Amino acid sequence: MRRLGSVQHKIPCVFLTEVKEEQSRKRDCQQFQVVATENVNPVALEANIHCAVATEKIDGTCCYVTLHKGRPHLCKGFSWNVEEDFKTVPEAWIPAHRVQHHNGHPVPDEHGHIPGWVPVQKDNKQYCWHCSVLDPEGMAVLVLRPGVDDEDELEVAAVPLADLLEQTLELIGTNVNGNPYGLGSKKQPLQCLVSHGSVGVRNPPSVDFQQLTSWLRESPEGRVEGIVWHCSDGTLIKVHRHHLGLRWPDEETRLGARPVVVHVDGPLGEFIDSKDLFSSFSRLNGQRFGRLRDIQFDL
Structure with a gap:
């Protein structure tokens, strides 16, 4: 698509x-x-x-890929509530593209919010689930997307951040919004990104x-x-x-029920025995699963 x-x-x-x-x-x-x-x-x-x-509207938390300090960076949402808490805006915060400006300053929406983005930082625990989809070097991310040869099949792939510049994506997984798609488990948490607009209806x-x-x-x-x-x-x-007036989730979700294939070739060398998601998925490279919740890693 x-x-x-x-x-x-x-x-x-x-x-x-x-x-x-x-x-x-x-x-x-x-x-x-x-x-x-x-x-x-x-x-x-x-x-x-x-x-x-x-x-398909994906149930997760929104992320944005843009340049930060000269290199592609994964950013998470940060909404500044002007009316209620006058929250101090992080130094690296940038407003969302559609935010209105007046005299060069962002203007709150009708709810008093100014939505925007802050860079994901690996040394900050509040970003741990975002960081889990980044490779050890922070140059690629794990993306769930429709397969190339089969429109009903999904694939987990390692995608360079540079290929996703100025796109927004949804982080889904074990520790996001109650995990409606059944990814991973508490013992083996699993997160990945889905590009907005990539999953057609x-x-x-x-x-x-x-x-x-x-x-x-x-x-x-x-x-x-x-x-x-x-x-x-x-x-x-x-x-x-x-x-x-309809429940969500209601029974098994459409996305969670679709078959999925893993196409993650790396990382190699010093990372091959680690427990990060890239290493775990690289050991499943080429394998197919009947649905998302069937993906399991050998402990």
């Missing part, structure tokens, strides 16, 4: 939404929930969503409230967190199961 637009800011829902004073199905600490009405968002219609490319339903709800509830292809539509003008539009 061709490279699609980067997700770096809040994406509007395909339907107009309303707020209900009920416990959120998505966030335990949130005492309200945002639900979709049956009216299609005018923003989606203006962007010609009916001709857009539908991709086959035969997506029409942009209609009832049809989308039925597809997400009943179709095997609909066992996804949601859909992100990539419109020809660069606009991104989404729908989440929670917007439609």
Whole structure:
């Protein structure tokens, strides 16, 4: 699939939404929930969503690859909440691309947030799961993506960071968002990155409230967190199961049920006996598994 637009800011829902004073199905600490009405968002219609490319919304935490100190670097999200805590912005923080500026300074959105990115640092424990997908030299990352020869098959591959410049990706795995895709275990944690827009949706339903709800509830292809539509003008539009009152995850996920092959050739030499993910995957190079949760490493 061709490279699609980067997700770096809040994406509007395909339907107009309303707020209900009920416990959120998505966030335990949130005492309200945002639900979709049956009216299609005018923003989606203006962007010609009916001709857009539908991709699977991946449940993880967002990352961004960009240059830092002259070399490709993996960055994680950092949202500066101006109204509530006046959080000090890290020195290396950069704002997301779609953040508005006034007099050269970033402007908060309607929630008082200024989303952006900070470089992942290997010596900082809060980045340990991000760092686990980096090779020992920090020049390549482990990526989960559709296979080249079989559109239903996935592959785990080592990809140079330089090949992912200015792209955003989703970190998924054992220690991310409750691990809906069943990757690894507490004894053998497993994380990887998925490029935004890389996992397509086959035969997506029409942009209609009832049809989308039925597809997400009943179709095997609909066992996804949601859909992100990539419109020809660069606009991104989404729908989440929670917007439609549906549970997530619900039974086995579509991504987690797909077969996967490992294509990780290295690292070699001094790293071959280590327990980092690159070494572990290199020992499985060429092997195929029936689904993501079947990937296991020999201890």
